[in-house]
Amino acid sequence: MIQSSCFGDKEMLHDALCAQKEETANYNLFANECVHKDLRDTYMNILNEEHDIQYQVFNIMHERGLYPTPAAEQEKINQAKQKFSGQTTTR
Secondary structure, eight states: OOOOOOOOOHHHHHHHHHHHHHHHHHHHHHHHHSSSHHHHHHHHHHHHHHHHHHHHHHHHHHHHSOOOOOOOHHHHHHHHHHHHHTTOOOO
């Protein structure tokens, strides 16, 4: 006997977002470990597409109130700016 479970929009979108996060992590790893430039470029293109899909799913969830993001407090923004303002990157 097969039991079916009924998932709502929230569960399906959450599952899709989690899958996209996993996909981007995997493609990022693949691109980082790739020796051949053409293959690396392909992985980077796919990675960018996966990030776009992840962003679309996030926006759908956010617009529907399924992924609330509180506004950052100005004091915390100022602290982060101060903390990282003196840091520079070298290559």
